[in-house]
Amino acid sequence: MTKKNDWLRTLADGSEALDEALAEQYGGPEAPETPDDFEQPHPREGRVYARFHDWSHGRGARLLRRFYSAAAVLICVGICALLVATTADMPKFGDAKPLEDDALSTFYVEEGYRHTGAANIVTGIILEFRGFDTLGESHVLFIAVCTVLMLLYLPKEGDPRDLREWLASEADDRQLEPHGDLILQQGALLIVPLVAVFGIYILLNGHLSPGGGFSGGTVLGAGLILYLLAFGFKKTERFFHYGTFRRLTTAALVFYALSKGFIFFTGANGIDNGIGTGRFGAIFSGGLLMPLSIAVGLVVACTMYVLYTLFRKGDL
Secondary structure, three states: HHHHHHHHHHOOOOOHHHHHHHHHHHHHOOOOOOHHHOOOOOOHHHHHHHHHHHHHHHHHHHHHHHHHHHHHHHHHHHHHHHHHHHHHHHHOOOOOOOHHHOOOHHHHHHHHHHHHHHOHHHHHHHHHHOOOHHHHHHHHHHHHHHHHHHHHOOOOOOOOOHHHHHHHHHHHHHHHOOOOOOHHEEEEEEEHHHHHHHHHHHHOOOOOOOOOOHHHHHHHHHHHHHHHHHHHHHHHOOOHHHHHHHHHHHHHHHHHHHHHHHHHHHHOOOOOOOOOOOOOOOOOOOOHHHHHHHHHHHHHHHHHHHHHHHHHHHOO
């Protein structure tokens, strides 16, 4: 802790002091390497390595560039051909006959509200008829955050690991952090509450009007990022930190998985699950659609904020 506090005092002295401290800590003279007779390559191996090195930097490099160019062209041509073929098989604009012949679309439009109780049939499809797909998409977001966390995570204060990357990130972040930007902070004080209320409205009314978990979570995540830009990590971490992200995403994914698993099990076995659809058009309608939208929105909001913080600072 004392060593890191010394580095923090060095950071406060400016970038030149930081460079001198890093050079003194990590830039000392290196001991000359002594050749080891047992590590010397065999003359034949040396000749093979020299030939391979010359080939890889000469003819091999040219062949690789040609192969890369040819593969890129073939892939682009294949994708274009696939898109053209798909477009050619699509019905003409304004032709309603394919929709009339599509029994699934007809069922969604005519019977969807009766099975889901949602006035917004899109939310009913996403969270009810295709609820398993939405569960997979939520887990994909969570796995993406975990992967970025493993790749970009930097040690926090008190972590015994190397301080070099942490010091560099802190030096950069001190330049990015707001230093009493009155216009930005006063604007955020006005806008962030409105953004938060609008995001909550979208989450709670996704089964009644356009919106839902993905769009509402995006709005909430944007509000968190705006607050962070205006007031910095220190104030934001008072109510949102790594523990908050871990608890919210875990609770949301577990609730979604358990609730949909219960619905799938009871539905597949013809058992009444006891979850009613409620009065059509009421806020408490659609069964579990509103809680599921909230769960998805929490995952999306946390994903947006955490990805931003990791790519910006490497830490939460």
